[in-house]
Amino acid sequence: xxxxxxxxSQGDFLRVTVAKxxxxxxxxxxxxxxxxxxxxxxxxxxxxxxxDSDPDDDIRITVDRLEPPTNRIIGGLPRTMRLARxxxxxxxxxxxxxxxxxxxxxxxAVTAALEIVVPNPxxxxxxxxxxxxxxxxxxxxxxIWGVQVGAINSVSYDLTTDLSGDSPPPRxxxxxxxxxxxxxxxxxxxxxxxxxxxxxxxxxDATTSAAVASTGLPGAGSAYPSWSPDGMHIAFxxxxxxxxxxxxAAGGPLVGNLYVADRLRAAALDFVAPRIVHVGSSxxxxxxxxTSDTHPTWSPDSRFVAFQHGTRPFTWAPNPxxxxxxxxxxxxxxxxxxxxxxxxxxxxxxxxxxxxREAGDRSYYWVAFxxxxxxxxAMLGTQGTGVKQLWVVAIDANPDQPxxxxxxxxxxxxxxxxxxxxxxxxxxxxxxx
Numbered sequence: 001x002x003x004x005x006x007x008x009s010q011g012d013f014l015r016v017t018v019a020k021x022x023x024x025x026x027x028x029x030x031x032x033x034x035x036x037x038x039x040x041x042x043x044x045x046x047x048x049x050x051x052d053s054d055p056d057d058d059i060r061i062t063v064d065r066l067e068p069p070t071n072r073i074i075g076g077l078p079r080t081m082r083l084a085r086x087x088x089x090x091x092x093x094x095x096x097x098x099x100x101x102x103x104x105x106x107x108x109a110v111t112a113a114l115e116i117v118v119p120n121p122x123x124x125x126x127x128x129x130x131x132x133x134x135x136x137x138x139x140x141x142x143x144i145w146g147v148q149v150g151a152i153n154s155v156s157y158d159l160t161t162d163l164s165g166d167s168p169p170p171r172x173x174x175x176x177x178x179x180x181x182x183x184x185x186x187x188x189x190x191x192x193x194x195x196x197x198x199x200x201x202x203x204x205d206a207t208t209s210a211a212v213a214s215t216g217l218p219g220a221g222s223a224y225p226s227w228s229p230d231g232m233h234i235a236f237x238x239x240x241x242x243x244x245x246x247x248x249a250a251g252g253p254l255v256g257n258l259y260v261a262d263r264l265r266a267a268a269l270d271f272v273a274p275r276i277v278h279v280g281s282s283x284x285x286x287x288x289x290x291t292s293d294t295h296p297t298w299s300p301d302s303r304f305v306a307f308q309h310g311t312r313p314f315t316w317a318p319n320p321x322x323x324x325x326x327x328x329x330x331x332x333x334x335x336x337x338x339x340x341x342x343x344x345x346x347x348x349x350x351x352x353x354x355x356x357r358e359a360g361d362r363s364y365y366w367v368a369f370x371x372x373x374x375x376x377x378a379m380l381g382t383q384g385t386g387v388k389q390l391w392v393v394a395i396d397a398n399p400d401q402p403x404x405x406x407x408x409x410x411x412x413x414x415x416x417x418x419x420x421x422x423x424x425x426x427x428x429x430x431x432x433x
Contacts, residue, residue, distance in 0.1 A: 003039035003376035004063050004076070013066040016040050020060070023053035039380040044112075051083050056359060058082050081409075084394060086356020088366055090141060091431045092413065093117065094390055095133050098420035102133035104146065105416075108431055112415035117144065118157060122167040122174065124148055134180050134196075134424075138188035139229065139353065141428025143171070143206065145191055147180050154179065154193070154209045159432040175209040177202075183227040183234075190269070192217070192225045196313070197253055198240040201225050203269055216261055216271030223256070224295055224313075228302040229353075232263045235296040235305050238274065252313040256280050256292045258305065258326065278326055283309050286334070288320040288344040295348045299365050299397075303328055306335075306349040306367055306395075313348075320344035323369060323407070325395060331402035338369070338393040338407035345371045352427045355397060363397035368413065368425035375412045388421040389413075 002016055010033035018025045025046050029036075050059055063076040092107045104117040121132040132155070135146040145156045153174035157163055179193035184206065194201045201217040204210060218238060225236040237256040258278040261271040280293040290311030297306050305328075310321035323335040323346035339346035352366040370388045375381040382389060390413040396406035416422050 001039045001041040001376065001380050002061060002063070003037075003380050005377060006036075006038045006379075008065050008067070010036070011068055013068070015064045015066070017062045017064070018042070018046065018050055018059060019062075020050055020054045020057050023050055025049065035379065037379040038377055041380070047083075055083070055085055084356055084364060085358050086354065086364070088352055088354050088356075088392075090353070090427060090429045092368060092390070092425050092427055093135060093137055093144065094368075094416070094422050094425040095135065096417070096420045096422055097133075097388070102131050104132060104135050104144065105422075106431075107413065107415040114415045114417070117159070118163050118168060120164075120166045120168070121155075122148065122170075134182075135426065136182040136184055136191060137426045137428050138184045138206075139186055139429065140188065141430050142432050143184075143188055145182050145184070145206070148174055152176060152178075152180050154182075154204075156206065156209070171207060172209050177204060177209060177211070181224055183225050185227050186229055186231045192227055192234055194225045194236065195223055197223055199223070201234070201236060212269065214269035214271070216264075216273060218259075218261075218274060222259070223253075226296045226298055226305075228298040229300050230302040231266060233298070233302065234261045234263075234271065235259070235277075235298065236261070236274075237294050237296065238276070252292075252294075254290070254292055254312065256294050256313075258293045258296055258307060260305075277305070277330065278307070278332065280309065283324075286322065287342065288322040288339075290320070297350045297367075299351050300353050300355055301397075303397075304365070306351065308347050308349060308369075310344070310347075321347045323347075323349050323367075323393075325399070325406060327399070327402075331399075333399050333402070333404060333406050335393070335395065335407040336405045338367070338391075338395075338410050340371060340373045345373045347371060348424055350424075350426055352392075353429045356394075364394040364408075365397050366392055366394055368392050368427065369410075370423040370425070375418070380418075381412075382418050387418070388423050389418065390416055390422050390425050 012031040014029040016027040058080040062078045065074045154177045155174045156171040182191045182193040184191045200219045203214045223237045238259040239257045259274040261274040264270045281291040288310040294313040295308045305326045312319045322339040325333040349369045372386045374383040391410040393410035394408040399406040
């Protein structure tokens with residue numbers, strides 16, 4: 001939606017103009033005081049018309065106001081924006097943490113339709129809570145993994161089946177595996193799992209949740225594993241000491257460094273000793289401060305790792321966080337634009353599977369993350385609420401120089417509920433049928 005700060009009074013008319021050199025759309029809105037939303041939810045067909053015209057030119061958006069008693073027109077300050085040539089498909093899966101317990105939601109990237117993935121998961125055997133969260137997806141979007149929060153049982157569902165019933169059948173019986181965070185290998189055959197705070201990493205059979213033999217992964221002090229799309233690397237957070245203020249209400253551990261475990265060969269699950277790729281304390285003097293690197297995620301070509309840095313992994317308390325891009329050669333790029341005007345409002349990044357190609361041999365990654373920043377005004381948006389919402393940012397796939405900001409202005413992810421606390425977005429290439 002195109003939104004603006006409330007101005008004028010009942011009886012005014014607003015003219016919204018969206019223009020490119022060879023295409024213009026004009027909407028006339030009447031402030032009828034019912035209440036007037038001070039916004040216009042332009043539909044997808046309008047944006048398609050504008051996007052298809054003069055694709056290399058900026059869009060110019062203006063909002064002008066007419067005061068009928070005086071016949072005076074007050075011109076608004078024009079704003080410009082650029083549309084990428086590429087498009088994102090598939091679906092985004094995320095956690096809604098505002099409902100009773102937590103639930104996984106799905107937004108279709110094209111239609112922005114929103115639905116609950118597993119409406120009635122099995123109740124927790126001790127509390128009766130119906131909570132399915134902390135999810136991971138196979139890259140084709142067919143299978144989802146998560147936990148029964150409370151019992152911390154591993155559970156997986158086939159998204160091509162009907163999951164709308166009460167306690168829909170999982171792929172295997174809910175199993176306690178001592179982990180609450182996971183990441184699938186590229187084929188969906190295995191997943192690597194660990195904890196949100198500090199513990200070992202292990203590999204499991206994705207069809208049974210049984211542990212499988214592997215070597216080289218850490219036996220303690222690790223968290224948040226992420227398997228690379230080429231299958232040859234696992235990034236994770238290491239050096240997380242046990243007992244290091246891991247109370248969940250505070251937002252998690254204070255310390256974390258990034259590691260990568262390289263696979264010896266694709267035919268086996270053997271890894272060389274993990275190597276440290278970034279030290280969290282090296283960013284202690286940044287605006288967000290802190291010594292905690294967390295939430296690593298791989299770019300679709302396995303060249304980069306994006307991660308969150310700050311005082312703690314989560315924002316359950318008002319903990320500042322910022323987003324970074326780490327090159328495989330060790331160069332670190334701070335994503336200032338993505339992290340918000342303060343540079344401290346970016347959390348839990350995840351790459352989309354798409355790389356879009358632009359004119360001039362430019363390529364862009366796309367990253368989803370969550371933030372408490374304002375979206376729009378208080379009528380159609382989230383202004384003043386501080387609610388967690390999902391955002392998407394384009395990142396230059398070929399940063400010009402170390403330390404340069406390769407991120408662009410992010411956009412709010414359409415389709416999500418502006419009244420719920422949304423986080424932990426994961427992408428799938430296709431919507432299962």
